[in-house]
Amino acid sequence: xxxxxxxxxxxxxxxxxxxxxxxxxxxxxxxxxxxxxxxxxxxxxxxxxxxxxxxxxxxxxxxxxxxxxxxxxxxxxxxxxxxxxxxxxxxxxxxxxxxxxxxxxxxxxxxxxxxxxxxxxxxxxxxxxxxxxxxxxxxxxxxxxxxxxxxxxxxxxxxxxxxxxxxxxxxxxxxxxxxxxxxxxxxxxxxxxxxxxxxxxxxxxxxxxxxxxxxxxxxxxxxxxxxxxxxxxxxxxxxxxxxxxxxxxxxxxxxxxxxxxxxxxxxxxxxxxxxxxxxxxxxxxxxxxxxxxxxxxxxxxxxxxxxxxxxxxxxxxxxxxxxxxxxxxxxxxxxxxxxxxxxxxxxxxxxxxxxxxxxxxxxxxxxxxxxxxxxxxxxxxxxxxxxxxxxxxxxxxxxxxxxxxxxxxxxxxxxxxxxxxxxxxxxxxxxxxxxxxxxxxxxxxxxxxxxxxxxxxxxxxxxxxxxxxxxxxxxxxxxxxxxxxxxxxxxxxxxxxxxxxxxxxxxxxxxxxxxx
Amino acid sequence: xxxxxxxxxxxxxxxxxxxxxxxxxxxxxxxxxxxxxxxxxxxxxxxxxxxxxxxxxxxxxxxxxxxxxxxxxxxxxxxxxxxxxxxxxxxxxxxxxxxxxxx
Numbered sequence: 003x004x005x006x007x008x009x010x011x012x013x014x015x016x017x018x019x020x021x022x023x024x025x026x027x028x029x030x031x032x033x034x035x036x037x038x039x040x041x042x043x044x045x046x047x048x049x050x051x052x053x054x055x056x057x058x059x060x061x062x063x064x065x066x067x068x069x070x071x072x073x074x075x076x077x078x079x080x081x082x083x084x085x086x087x088x089x090x091x092x093x094x095x096x097x098x099x100x101x102x103x104x105x106x107x108x109x110x111x112x113x114x115x116x117x118x119x120x121x122x123x124x125x126x127x128x129x130x131x132x133x134x135x136x137x138x139x140x141x142x143x144x145x146x147x148x149x150x151x152x153x154x155x156x157x158x159x160x161x162x163x164x165x166x167x168x169x170x171x172x173x174x175x176x177x178x179x180x181x182x183x184x185x186x187x188x189x190x191x192x193x194x195x196x197x198x199x200x201x202x203x204x205x206x207x208x209x210x211x212x213x214x215x216x217x218x219x220x221x222x223x224x225x226x227x228x229x230x231x232x233x234x235x236x237x238x239x240x241x242x243x244x245x246x247x248x249x250x251x252x253x254x255x256x257x258x259x260x261x262x263x264x265x266x267x268x269x270x271x272x273x274x275x276x277x278x279x280x281x282x283x284x285x286x287x288x289x290x291x292x293x294x295x296x297x298x299x300x301x302x303x304x305x306x307x308x309x310x311x312x313x314x315x316x317x318x319x320x321x322x323x324x325x326x327x328x329x330x331x332x333x334x335x336x337x338x339x340x341x342x343x344x345x346x347x348x349x350x351x352x353x354x355x356x357x358x359x360x361x362x363x364x365x366x367x368x369x370x371x372x373x374x375x376x377x378x379x380x381x382x383x384x385x386x387x388x389x390x391x392x393x394x395x396x397x398x399x400x401x402x403x404x405x406x407x408x409x410x411x412x413x414x415x416x417x418x419x420x421x422x423x424x425x426x427x428x429x430x431x432x433x434x435x436x437x438x439x440x441x442x443x444x445x446x447x448x449x450x451x452x453x454x455x456x457x458x459x460x461x462x463x464x465x466x467x468x469x470x471x472x473x474x475x476x477x478x479x480x481x482x483x484x485x486x487x488x489x490x491x492x493x494x495x496x497x498x499x500x501x502x503x504x505x506x507x508x509x510x511x512x513x514x515x516x517x518x
Numbered sequence: 519x520x521x522x523x524x525x526x527x528x529x530x531x532x533x534x535x536x537x538x539x540x541x542x543x544x545x546x547x548x549x550x551x552x553x554x555x556x557x558x559x560x561x562x563x564x565x566x567x568x569x570x571x572x573x574x575x576x577x578x579x580x581x582x583x584x585x586x587x588x589x590x591x592x593x594x595x596x597x598x599x600x601x602x603x604x605x606x607x608x609x610x611x612x613x614x615x616x617x618x619x620x621x
Contacts, residue, residue: 066546070575074575074577077576105582109582111541111582114579114582300535300586303536
């Protein structure tokens with residue numbers, strides 16, 4: 003029994019152990035095979051409506067698209083016409099579907115592409131209604147992990163998820179309807195694991211839909227007490243919920259630090275107290291988007307939708323330094339980190355700044371939003387950003403709820419923190435460390451140990467003192483907030499709000515509550 | 519694709535304001551909204567040649583109106599004005615009902 007591991011993409015978090023079984027395709031048998039296209043459409047509709055009745059709301063909604071298709075006159079008449087003048091109506095039906103499937107599958111939008119799966123689902127069920135060979139139902143007598151090329155939503159809804167514990171798909175997509183269903187029902191699911199050798203079927207398997215692995219013939223230790231055994235996976239999910247309270251009852255706010263929209267769909271909003279930092283320069287599809295308000299507004303709207311009532315902090319484009327954007331950043335500076343970057347770059351391109359302000363306010367649509375200015379050194383820079391924001395607000399009708407904050411990344415900003423007139427503070431430690439210690443963050447020229455250097459801590463204390471004096475909120479973002487040793491130092495020094503990548507939330511909340 | 523004389527069409531342009539585009543769920547909502555009116559309603563992505571029936575979910579989906587695209591809408595019939603206003607509002611609100619948060 004050789005151990006085999008397959009890497010995949012997590013579509014629904016969790017872990018499951020069971021016998022690896024190949025799932026059968028959807029081919030629900032009608033009582034009597036249909037004799038005509040009209041009969042097959044009627045029988046399929048009947049099955050779908052019955053499935054809808056036995057499903058939760060999400061399942062009902064997902065099947066609605068298929069029901070709509072079968073109730074659409076133009077679609078059904080095409081099926082009837084195309085299958086009417088051929089000896090093989092089933093092949094003709096397959097062709098009609100194939101054209102639609104190709105159309106969807108070729109879309110660059112994942113949501114459109116995922117609809118191809120609904121079409122396949124409907125086609126298979128419809129063709130199944132003509133009768134013919136039928137694969138037997140999977141043997142559910144033991145806990146099983148299902149393996150399939152892809153799984154359709156209606157197949158998912160047919161399965162009794164008591165003994166079926168998880169899904170591993172050769173292809174598939176995390177944006178598909180079946181992935182939505184799996185997340186809603188807490189069924190662990192991996193997609194894009196690639197080809198699995200057929201000899202692996204009927205072997206014991208561990209689906210680790212946290213680390214993104216399907217392990218066939220896992221070692222005993224992996225099933226019992228490895229890094230992601232089932233009980234700790236469950237624990238991790240639970241731990242990440244609720245506020246992170248220190249033993250003295252004070253809360254440390256855990257905010258999301260976001261680099262990509264794709265990861266947003268996989269991140270539960272319930273884990274977080276808000277969005278603490280958005281690296282907007284990484285979310286734009288291309289440099290042209292710098293001046294496209296609609297494109298940006300569509301992106302930022304996703305943030306508000308995800309966050310619900312939680313506060314959303316969006317950092318303005320922070321380009322320059324090691325982050326070049328063609329046509330925007332200035333090439334060939336001898337020392338880009340000390341050159342035109344962050345706020346300095348935006349100040350030279352008011353068109354880019356105004357577009358981003360307008361897009362953020364449009365997406366916020368009257369909801370509160372916190373806008374963060376990166377890489378400030380002089381108070382007069384902040385005045386400029388404030389004036390430009392006021393102009394854009396006035397132009398859009400004047401009813402925005404926007405706060406303008408400063409990202410403290412330079413010693414100058416920390417030392418003069420009180421002169422900037424910021425509505426809130428954020429501390430960007432990556433740059434603060436390199437500008438304070440005069441060592442670039444990717445250099446090992448200076449060994450300053452695992453702890454945060456005292457000089458950096460002193461600057462953080464300056465910011466905290468001013469925050470306390472003026473009752474201003476302060477959040478800390480950056481790599482120093484991703485080591486437990488440094489997190490301990492930051493909490494001791496008075497930090498009560500941090501922004502971290504999603505994966506750190508469970509571990510950090512546990513650490514804050516229990517000190518270990 | 520229908521008998522309405524072209525000079526009677528009322529025209530408007532709409533923008534797909536939802537980042538996710540006119541995917542399955544909004545397409546169902548658009549078709550259902552369009553079916554509340556007796557007027558013939560057709561749409562196309564600006565620049566496309568063919569008009570499609572705005573009351574048909576598969577046709578709306580096949581239009582592949584992704585986020586940010588501009589859609590031409592035309593309606594002909596007794597309640598064409600009201601139909602255009604209703605669909606226009608629905609697009610403006612990024613496919614949400616009045617008072618509902620964005621999808």
